[in-house]
Amino acid sequence: MRKTLFNLIFYPLLIIVTIGMSSFFFFPVVITRSFFGVRRTLWVVRQLIRWYALVLMRFLMFPFVRIIYKDFEIGKEPGACVYVCNHRSSADGFFVANLNVEYVQVVGNWPFKVPVIGWIAWVAGYLNVQKMSFLEFEATARQLLQENVSIIAFPEGSRTTDRKVHQFRGSAFRVAQKAGVPIVPLCISGNQKVLEKGSWLFTPGTVYLHKLPMIHWEEFKDLAPFKLKNMVRKIIQNEVDKLEL
Amino acid sequence: MDEEQLKKLVNEVFEESFETNTEHLKADAMIFEDIGLDSLDIVDLVVALQKKFKVQIRDDERIRNIRTLGDIYQFVINLKDEGHIPEA
Numbered sequence: 001m002r003k004t005l006f007n008l009i010f011y012p013l014l015i016i017v018t019i020g021m022s023s024f025f026f027f028p029v030v031i032t033r034s035f036f037g038v039r040r041t042l043w044v045v046r047q048l049i050r051w052y053a054l055v056l057m058r059f060l061m062f063p064f065v066r067i068i069y070k071d072f073e074i075g076k077e078p079g080a081c082v083y084v085c086n087h088r089s090s091a092d093g094f095f096v097a098n099l100n101v102e103y104v105q106v107v108g109n110w111p112f113k114v115p116v117i118g119w120i121a122w123v124a125g126y127l128n129v130q131k132m133s134f135l136e137f138e139a140t141a142r143q144l145l146q147e148n149v150s151i152i153a154f155p156e157g158s159r160t161t162d163r164k165v166h167q168f169r170g171s172a173f174r175v176a177q178k179a180g181v182p183i184v185p186l187c188i189s190g191n192q193k194v195l196e197k198g199s200w201l202f203t204p205g206t207v208y209l210h211k212l213p214m215i216h217w218e219e220f221k222d223l224a225p226f227k228l229k230n231m232v233r234k235i236i237q238n239e240v241d242k243l244e245l
Numbered sequence: 246m247d248e249e250q251l252k253k254l255v256n257e258v259f260e261e262s263f264e265t266n267t268e269h270l271k272a273d274a275m276i277f278e279d280i281g282l283d284s285l286d287i288v289d290l291v292v293a294l295q296k297k298f299k300v301q302i303r304d305d306e307r308i309r310n311i312r313t314l315g316d317i318y319q320f321v322i323n324l325k326d327e328g329h330i331p332e333a
Contacts, residue, residue, distance in 0.1 A: 134285060167281040174285060226263045226286050 003203050006064040010202055013060050021052050022116050029123075039147065045124045046102050046149075053097030064204040065194050069098050071211040077101065077184060080145045081214065082176040085186035086165045086236050087154035089195040092188060095209055096152055104144060106137075106153040106172060127151070134171055141175045151175065152186075155229065159197045163244055165237040168229040177221060177228070185212040185232050187239035208243055212236070251325060252318050254297055259314075262293040272315030280314070294321070298330045 025048045033041040093105055108130045112118040141151050153172035160166050176183050190207040220228050259265040265280055276282045291303055311317055324330050
């Protein structure tokens, strides 16, 4: 009953907010582009995406979904980072919006196919790893990091349905090593119940998103990328175990 | 060098370059799903195999068909039979 009510309220509001905010976004983007150039415009687009996601997560889902962030209040990292998060729900890209930094996400093809959201993600420069060679991905990601734009990656590649953090793909880790930036592991839990894989119906629940201690570049610069990705995978797996055992 | 020695050397590559636990090194282990290599790690694997066996395999088309550790064993055994791997 509560689940039905949640979805009956959420989806109409989602459509209204998406249309409303995307119309509202148009003007500041055009104005910024006219007067401040591409770089500033991209910053505005990325901030607007963050705000959109925060509206969805904090207002539209309230009070059915509670999101508990841990260590997000510590403050910004000193510069651009590569954030890596386990992946269990198609809403994960929205849950991480609470990171108070300018970022782009590493995604596959499907988010670009979602009406409105896909187009805005394309404008914001989200990285489609399924369409890029590693060299293209590396060059683009390094350029973003140099511009102080962080990268958020879900290195499992696809959503998992069990408690196990599955094998990681190494692209994001290789970029962090080559660009000389830190890695910040993120652990998400509870999201798999709120929006189960294969379903578009939300279930009321609690989502935990923990920001784990930053791994400084000096700590991993000489590690083989394979060892590095597995080290980070174990860190996130340990946190999942703590949350779910 | 017999087949068992070749397999042992392949296992050493995984232990040294990828810190793979010995218990995971079974012939039927899938190199992507079970051992956790990705397409970029394969490049590192090829480099490590070349170094270990003193052979050039970077352009060998058969690498594309490798799926399991057993496939790598067989690939190395074939290289030995073809005379590409020098005797120890």
